[in-house]
Amino acid sequence: MCVFRECAGTYNGEVSGNEPLKLRRPRHRLERRALGWWSVQAFVVALPPVAVLALLTALIPPARTWLGLSLGIVAAVGLAYVLAMPIWRYRVHRWETTDDAVYAVSGWFWQRARIAPMARIQTVDTTSGPIQRMFRLAGLVVTTASAAGPVRIQGLDRQVAADLAESLAARAQAMPGDGQ
Amino acid sequence: MTAADWQRLDPRMLAISLTWLVPPLCSTLLTLSITGGDLDLAAVITLGSIGLTFLIIAVAFGLRLLTTRFRITDDQVELRTGALFRQYRTVPRDRIRSVDVTANPFHRALGLRVVRISTGEHVAADRRQLTLDGVSRDHAERLRRRLAPDGTAPDTALAVLRWRWLRYAPLTLWGVAGVGFVVGGFARLLDSLKINPAEVGFLRAAWSGLTGLPLWVAITVPVLGVVLLGALTSLVTFVETWWDYRLEAVGDGALQLRRGLFSTRSVWLERRRLRGVQIAEPLLLRLARGAQLNAIATGLGKSDDRSTSTKSALLPPASRLEADRVATAVLGEKPGFLAGLELARPPRAALRRRVTWGLAAVALFEAPLVILGVLLTEVLLHIAWISSLVLVPLALAAAVDAYRNLGSGLLGRYLVTRYGTYARRTVLLDRSGIIAWSVNQSASQRRAGVATLVAMVAAGRGGYKIRDVALADGLALVREATPGMFEEFLESTPDNCSEPIEKSVPALPVQRQTP
Numbered sequence: 001m002c003v004f005r006e007c008a009g010t011y012n013g014e015v016s017g018n019e020p021l022k023l024r025r026p027r028h029r030l031e032r033r034a035l036g037w038w039s040v041q042a043f044v045v046a047l048p049p050v051a052v053l054a055l056l057t058a059l060i061p062p063a064r065t066w067l068g069l070s071l072g073i074v075a076a077v078g079l080a081y082v083l084a085m086p087i088w089r090y091r092v093h094r095w096e097t098t099d100d101a102v103y104a105v106s107g108w109f110w111q112r113a114r115i116a117p118m119a120r121i122q123t124v125d126t127t128s129g130p131i132q133r134m135f136r137l138a139g140l141v142v143t144t145a146s147a148a149g150p151v152r153i154q155g156l157d158r159q160v161a162a163d164l165a166e167s168l169a170a171r172a173q174a175m176p177g178d179g180q
Numbered sequence: 181m182t183a184a185d186w187q188r189l190d191p192r193m194l195a196i197s198l199t200w201l202v203p204p205l206c207s208t209l210l211t212l213s214i215t216g217g218d219l220d221l222a223a224v225i226t227l228g229s230i231g232l233t234f235l236i237i238a239v240a241f242g243l244r245l246l247t248t249r250f251r252i253t254d255d256q257v258e259l260r261t262g263a264l265f266r267q268y269r270t271v272p273r274d275r276i277r278s279v280d281v282t283a284n285p286f287h288r289a290l291g292l293r294v295v296r297i298s299t300g301e302h303v304a305a306d307r308r309q310l311t312l313d314g315v316s317r318d319h320a321e322r323l324r325r326r327l328a329p330d331g332t333a334p335d336t337a338l339a340v341l342r343w344r345w346l347r348y349a350p351l352t353l354w355g356v357a358g359v360g361f362v363v364g365g366f367a368r369l370l371d372s373l374k375i376n377p378a379e380v381g382f383l384r385a386a387w388s389g390l391t392g393l394p395l396w397v398a399i400t401v402p403v404l405g406v407v408l409l410g411a412l413t414s415l416v417t418f419v420e421t422w423w424d425y426r427l428e429a430v431g432d433g434a435l436q437l438r439r440g441l442f443s444t445r446s447v448w449l450e451r452r453r454l455r456g457v458q459i460a461e462p463l464l465l466r467l468a469r470g471a472q473l474n475a476i477a478t479g480l481g482k483s484d485d486r487s488t489s490t491k492s493a494l495l496p497p498a499s500r501l502e503a504d505r506v507a508t509a510v511l512g513e514k515p516g517f518l519a520g521l522e523l524a525r526p527p528r529a530a531l532r533r534r535v536t537w538g539l540a541a542v543a544l545f546e547a548p549l550v551i552l553g554v555l556l557t558e559v560l561l562h563i564a565w566i567s568s569l570v571l572v573p574l575a576l577a578a579a580v581d582a583y584r585n586l587g588s589g590l591l592g593r594y595l596v597t598r599y600g601t602y603a604r605r606t607v608l609l610d611r612s613g614i615i616a617w618s619v620n621q622s623a624s625q626r627r628a629g630v631a632t633l634v635a636m637v638a639a640g641r642g643g644y645k646i647r648d649v650a651l652a653d654g655l656a657l658v659r660e661a662t663p664g665m666f667e668e669f670l671e672s673t674p675d676n677c678s679e680p681i682e683k684s685v686p687a688l689p690v691q692r693q694t695p
Contacts (some may be wrong), residue, residue: 021655023619024671096669103669111626113619117665120615144615145478146636148643151616 023113026096026103033135034093034155038086040131046078095153097168102142104153114151120144121172126161140164186249186260192290193245193314199286200238204231207369214370250312257297257327259310271310275299277430279328281320282444284423293320297327298436298448309448338435338509339495339502341425348497349418350411351464352472422496427506435510437494453477455613455639456594457507461500462603471503475510476609476640492640511608513592523587523598524657529628530648531583538575542568588646588657595635595661597646607644611661613637619654633658 053071057064088108095104102121105113121142128138132154138161139154156164208227211219219227247263257271280296287293295312315323390398423441430436435454437447456476465471473495495506508517546564553560582601589596594608616636625631625648633646633654646654658666 021652021659021670021672023655023666023669026669098668100668101665110620110622112621114616115618115666115669116616144636145638146615146642147638148618148634148636148641 026094026105028095030090030093030095030155031135031137031157032090033137033157035086035090037132037135037137037155038089039082040134042082042085044131046081050075050078093155095156097164099171102151102153102168104151106152106154116142116144116151118168118172119175121168121175124165124169124172126165128158128161138162140168142168186251189245189248189250189312189314190292190316190319192292192316194242195290196286196292196314197238197241197245200234200241204234245314252323252326257310259312269310271297271299273327276327277434278428278436279324280438280446281324282424282438284440284442284444286442287314291317293317294444295320295323296444296446298446309446336429337426338429339425339427339506341422341439341496342498345422345496345498345502346415346418348465348468348470348499350414351468351470352414352462352497418496421490425496427494427510429509432512435494449475449477451512453639454510454610455637456607456609457494457510458608458640459500459503459507459606460603461605463601465497466604469500470497471500472497473503473507473510474640476607476637478639507608511594517592521589521591521596523589523596524649524653526583526586526588526648527628527630527650529630529650530586531579533624533628533630533648534579534582535576538579539572542571542575545571586647588649588654590657590661595657597635597644599645599647609635609637609644613639614662614665617658617662617665618643619651621651635661 050071053067053074057067057071060067085108089106092108092111093104093106095102097103100118102116102118103113105111122145123141123143125141125143126138127141132138136158137155138158139152140156140161141150141152143150153161204227207230211223211227215223243263244261248259248261250257250259252258252273254273256273257276259267259269261267276297276299278298280294280298282294282296283292284294292314293316295315297310297312299309312323390401393401420441422439424444425439426437428436428438433451435447435449435451437449439445454475454477458474458476460472460474461470462472472493474489474492475494477492494510495503498506504518505515508515511517546568549560549564549567553564578601582599585598585601585604587596587598590611591608593611595611595614596606596608598604598606614635614637618634618636620632620634621630629651630648631651631654633649634643635646636643646657649657655666655670659670
């Protein structure tokens, strides 16, 4: 059995019956630069509440005990998030494309493995936010006809994402079926 | 009257356009009776604008009526409407699949009928239906005989309204919410009319009457009143929504549903757009062995969060047996199809998770009581332990029920998943309609070896969950349900931790396609 911490990305099935199936991990990891991107992102999320509480603690002396206490808690949670989330994510996130499907694993505490068959792909787009661009990264968004959300592979090298989008679009188009 | 003549709607329809003036009249009379004929400027403005709005609607309705012409030629039915915004619509006669004659009570009272001409597939959505709202009864019958397709197979009714279903109506609880709307609306009306509720005679009388009673009566009476009023509202809503309900199979390829008292709705559903059905049993309905049936079909409202909305409903709240029977017929399966449904239970870990959630919810509720009780007053502590005596067994019962409701399996062409305790849902998804999968696991699910699988479809909610299934069992089910989709990503070796992983993305990971 795998130890949970050592391979967080493995979908490790309980062995039940005579066919202990599990999902193998997708082949490719993301760029190491994604670690930097996630760290900055985590920082952007965690900073405002900490800053606001710190300001309040400094400005309102009578409530200093309570505000300081909440500042401590929020800062500790924020710090843990900034330190742990990117590494955890980096261990989990993986992707792979084959002739027949796109396969991506993402998340950290909650993880999801998404599989979209090539024949069901409707659109393939690349996206990149400002922070992602800073790290020369881009994301791939593969939509199907389902309203439950697209398959996203975030944190690819920009060139890799562009090439991938192009080849996926071409292959999806060559496939029979319209995503219905 | 020759075939090519343009015809008008029945002039009696003008009387129907006058019914739009009923609501403002009612509201004016109500205000006058409440205030005793003493209106201030704000009230006059409010009432005036309500009246004006409805007057404009009535005039627009009447104008549309006077400018509507229709004509039946050898090839098609044509309809012209509108004075300012002209509209011209045609329906080819050889595409007509059904001709409906309906009437709401106003129409009925005046001897009028609505003729609804529907075409099947192969026609753009906005041309699927053409309505002649308001012709005389005889005229409607003549039109129906003339236009109804004779070559097609007769429509077979899968279900028609049975008044005994009325008893399930109050159990859907929408009525209680409805009472809230009415009370809220009434309060706002009083407010906008600058009437102080304390000055309205009967409200003040009711209030002083209530406060004069002992406490438990003062609490039970309004609660009982709201429940009764809610039940009544549900009954009225049921009648309005499901009046004249009829679900028909039109040939092999389509279903047609018709319902409604004042606003008649009709839904045309091609079987090829159907991806499955959902049988929902909200708690109260489940206790009375009732159920709701909804279609999961493309184009019937995307990402519909309330998956029991009437938009996709195939049946009013009815008995579970009836829901099963109609579901079977809608899916085109043999009678008794659903009786063969056997679902696999998830592992005990799923029960443990539900018990934990239940107890955590109780703890979350009790924590503030305990903390404040310790800090402030002992009364809160007493409230805490007494309420936990009720809440803990309730939470445990809900957890066990939630666990017992979980299940998944295959039945013929369908993937079946069942879950939920407040509303138990049984979802049948056409396996060929599943377009993608998602395997979700939280950290605690990974430890317990279970996962939530989501089957993605291009209809209904978009994704349907199989909750807390043992991962290996779930993947086996997925492999059987959608052969080939997962194959290359599955493995049955016990361990792959030591497997070397390619460190980063290779220069170009996929071969270029030569188009």
